[in-house]
Amino acid sequence: MYNYDSYDRALVQARVHQFRDQVSRRLNGRLSEEEFLPLRLQNGVYLQRHAYMLRVAIPYGTLSSDQLRTLAFIADQYDRGYGHFTTRQNIQFNWIELEQVPDILQLLADNDMHAIQTSGNCVRNITTEAFSGVAADELIDPxxxxxxxxxxxxxxxxxxxxxxxxxxxxxxxxxxxxxxxxxxxxxxxxxxxxxxxxxxxxxxxxxxxxxxxxxxxxxxxxxxxxxxxxxxxxxxxxxxxxxxxxxxxxxxxxxxxxxxxxxxxxxxxxxxxxxxxxxxxxxxxxxxxxxxFSAPHYENVDPVDLDFGAWLARDSGFSTWVRNNTQPHKVPGYVSVVLSTKPGASAPPGDVTGDQMRAVAELADKYGFGEVRVAHEQNLVFPDVRKRDLYALWIALQNHHLATPNIGLLTDVIACPGGDYCSLANTRSLPVARDIQQRFENLDFLHDLGPLSLNISGCMNACGHHHIGNIGILGVSKNGEEFFQITIGGAQGKDSALGRVIGPAFKVDEVPEAIDRLLQVYLRYREADEPFVDVVRRLGVGPFKEEVYRKSGVDQEVAQ
Amino acid sequence: MNNVIGLVDGVAECLADDPWRLDDGEKGSSTGESVIVTLERWKAALCGGEAGGASNHGVVLGPDDDPAELRAAIGRIPIIALQFPSFRDGRAYSQANLLRTRYGFKGDLRAIGDVLRDQLVLMRHCGFTSFAVRSDKCVVDALKGFDGCDMVYARSVATPEPLYRRRVRGGQSQEAGGHE
Known part of the structure; x- marks a missing residue:
């Protein structure tokens, strides 16, 4: 990964010094909030519902294990013991005191990190995919x-x-x-x-x-x-x-x-x-x-590892995880591993505790080359793991609740922090995510459904990227009550598409049932291994809409 | 104008007796020395050949004005003022860049309007040479805006070569140890 030189260091250090001065002028009243606002935004400081949020840049989602340890320290020392990885490969700390921000930025600068331009009307963090440099299908390292x-x-x-x-x-x-x-x-x-x-x-x-x-x-x-x-x-x-x-x-x-x-x-x-x-x-x-960014010293390993093959045959939990949570690597004998930050109802998507971060850093040193990536789906990635280490790594990740084999499946929900934190959001997205993860926690069912992205945004600003989810959920507020509008058919990647609204919005407790009905239609009509989004493309919204709004006692509310 | 900071040999200083004043639009007010007129008036003067008029006048551009319009007579304009209706409106940074790098303006380029301490270094980078600090702000305090963080990677009017071209040269001298 990129190593700062003296220029890069000088810039982030000077920037901390400058912002420390600006914060102190704000605190003693010499800088008005209006004048301070863009300055703090360009240093990653957002005012949320309950407290300041600090968004730290993770350029193109790449971190060293030591940088992750720094983030863990910030989570424990300055926040409530966790951080939230975002859809733009950054991390947010949700409970920050303005007075402490300069010290946090100093810590970041001392570890070759910053929060510059993670907010505000400027060029934000440059992003790329989490598997860059190692993906088997990559053309050029971006x-x-x-x-x-x-x-x-x-x-x-x-x-x-x-x-x-x-x-x-x-x-x-x-x-x-x-x-x-x-x-x-x-x-x-x-x-x-x-x-x-x-x-x-x-x-x-x-x-x-x-x-x-x-x-x-x-x-x-x-x-x-x-x-x-x-x-x-x-x-x-x-x-x-x-x-x-x-x-x-x-x-x-x-x-x-x-x-x-x-x-x-x-x-x-x-x-x-x-x-x-x-x-x-x-x-x-x-x-x-x-x-x-030159390649680390990969070992010349035999692509066929007998132990690995034996564990795959012996332990179906392991083989399920390998099938779902690893990505092909350009070097034989290696894979990239995705750590799921979506264990289900127990934690919001993208939230990782300080303890987990430290454990991840240690595992990155032990089984990788000390490098961690952040995927825009809010999961973490070890780019380079030998296949023969996978079993031990899987056991270790389970201990830290980071081995849920649901990457790319329905419960790999992408969600913004929503109204629980964000002052822009007019609905709470996290309870919806939780209800869905709870209802569809059966792994066999999830695996039978196959690849299916579900994205939730708590407001029109669409930080949860709901438009490009195969199933998208958008929170809308009507007379102070929360409703959720569902779109289907959205997709990212080569066949990117924006989802289409299926009809009137639902109350929060109706959402899981509506999702269930969408899935039933899919299962009824799919041919062979046809993914959900392809069935939507083939059939259009019609049959899904018909089933979801079939009379059933589900109160329909007209809220757009 | 009051509350003006200028770059004197590259160093920012408070200017005590700045002669320039903005044309207030009243009839006849645009005559005489040291007046900065709107683009419209300036063009009218240029076409109408007002004796001695256009050549002595400064011009103020609104954020919607196209600096290319000054191109023909750019060498004769002593001062161009660019407006910041709000310090969050960044159009004047691009106008300044264009005036310096594309249209070859060599005179004084002045920031007016919502001009505040924390944006002064950015303005200097984009080619501004004088700064009419917002009237309710202390100009001595604003001067401090020129201290401290002033590094950029990209090229700017003030540093016409991007850092990566300067870095190469630096790499041959004392900066060599910086990069592994």
């Missing part, structure tokens, strides 16, 4: 360019007061696991005819109250032009994006109103002016950064 963009966007003076937040994701695998199409800029990295790195640049995606998948504005952009091209897009957005209405301020609205062709022309015109200057990327810089 992490060096992700890190180069992280540096470029950090404290970039021209683009810190954009019309609205700005999210960039980059992916380079056959099946896009970074949800690039729902980002303001989605980048797809692929090799050209002679192996050179090219980028497809997609602009204008976003969820929120106007969900839109982004559209291609540039094909085959040579990698050297990445920064100038992004600069051109941001300059066009900064100048012409709407600022009169925060709900119309994302770049997707600008792209829509101009039309993607006119928008692309505008960007190209801007880019032509800056493409061949000092901001063109150099090979030296690429290799300087890329060497930090």
């Amino acid at each position: 992490r060096p360019l992700a890190e180069i963009m992280r540096q470029w966007s950090t404290v970039n003076p021209e683009f810190l007061f954009l019309p609205r937040k700005f999210k960039i994701a980059i992916s380079s695998s056959e099946s896009d696991r970074a949800a690039v199409r729902s980002h303001d800029i989605g980048l797809y990295l692929y090799p050209g005819k002679s192996g050179e790195m090219l980028l497809r640049v997609m602009v204008g995606g976003g969820l929120g109250r106007t969900p839109i998948l982004n559209e291609t504005v540039r094909e085959a952009l040579p990698w050297q032009h990445l920064l100038t091209y992004v600069e051109a897009i941001l300059r066009v957005y900064n100048r012409y994006g709407r600022r009169d209405n925060k709900y119309k301020a994302r770049i997707k609205i600008l792209v829509r109103s101009l039309g993607v062709d006119a928008f692309s022309e505008e960007v190209e015109r801007e880019w032509e002016q800056i493409r061949d200057g000092a901001a063109e990327l150099t090979k030296e810089e690429y290799f300087r950064v890329a060497q930090d």
Whole structure:
């Protein structure tokens, strides 16, 4: 992973010093809340319902075991013993005192971390998929360019007061696991005819109250032009994006109103002016950064491990976990392991305690190369584990409740923190997640259902990415009462799609029954191993809607 | 203008006797020395050939104005003021960048409006050379905004080469030990 040098360290240290001064000016009243607001947001500090929340950046979801130990320390020392991993590969601490934030940021800086631009109307954490560098189906490792963009966007003076937040994701695998199409800029990295790195640049995606998948504005952009091209897009957005209405301020609205062709022309015109200057990327810089992502010293292991095979045959619990919670690795004899942060009703999705973090750090040192990834599905990943270590690792993870074999299944719920924490949310998403996880805890049933993503957002801002869940649940408030609207057919990846609303919203206690009925329709109509989302695509919403709203005593409420 | 900070040989200082004033729009008020007029008036003066007018005047651009409009006469404009209607409105940063890097403006580039201590270094990076601090704020206090955190990775008007180009050179000298 990327190692900070003296420049990187100097920047995060100077930033802590600056924010400490700003906090003290806020506390003694010399800085008004209005003036302080964007400053704290750009340092990751959010005011929630009960307390301040601090969102720490985990660039493209990569952590060292020592950095994870630092996060564990913060969870124990400054929060209530846990942290919440987010859908943008960051971590949030929900119970923070403003006075202590500078000390926490100091701890982060001393461990080559920061919370810069994890909030606010600026370029946010650059994300990629959790298996980058190791996935069997990866074309090119996207992490060096992700890190180069992280540096470029950090404290970039021209683009810190954009019309609205700005999210960039980059992916380079056959099946896009970074949800690039729902980002303001989605980048797809692929090799050209002679192996050179090219980028497809997609602009204008976003969820929120106007969900839109982004559209291609540039094909085959040579990698050297990445920064100038992004600069051109941001300059066009900064100048012409709407600022009169925060709900119309994302770049997707600008792209829509101009039309993607006119928008692309505008960007190209801007880019032509800056493409061949000092901001063109150099090979030296690429290799300087890329060497930090070079492969660790993999052992030359026999891809067929007899012990591993024997355990698979002997222990069905183990083989189920291996089938569900591991990913193919490009190196024979290795796999990537996904640690489920969704044990069921006992803990909210993405919540991990300080003790668990320390245990994960230790296991990463013991069975991996001391590296941990955060997946945008809010789970943790060990990128490099030898197959022969899997059994011991599985036993250890069970002790820490991180081995639930439900990755990619219905109970691998993606959920925002909702109204229990967030002051934007108008409904509580966590109780819905809990009820669903409780109702469908039978593993055999879950495995029979097969791959099925369920995403829950507590409000229109869509932090739970409900639009791209195979089943999406959106909390809406009507006369102070919570209702939940269900969409089906959403998907991320290569066949990204936005879900469609099945009908009137449900009360919280009706949701599990409605989900159950959706599943019954699926089981009735599926052919062979056809996944849920394919059946929705084939049949449309009709049969699902009919069954869910069939007269049954379920009170229907018209709440949109 | 009052409450103005200027860069004198690159160093930020309070300017005691800043001569410039914004044209208040009243008839005749745009005559005389050291007036900053709106883009509309400036264009009218330019076309109408008001004797000595346009060439002495500064121009103020609103955030919607296109700085390209000044291109033709850019060498004759002594000062351009860019407005921050709110410090959270970042359009003037891009306008400043364009005026310096694309249209070659060499005169004084002034930030006006909601100009506050904590954004001054960003403005300086984007090419501003003077700063009319919001009138209810203490200009001496605002000066402190130039101390401290001023590092950026990307190129800016103030540092035309991005860090990775400077880093390479640094890497050959004393910074060599920094990176493994």
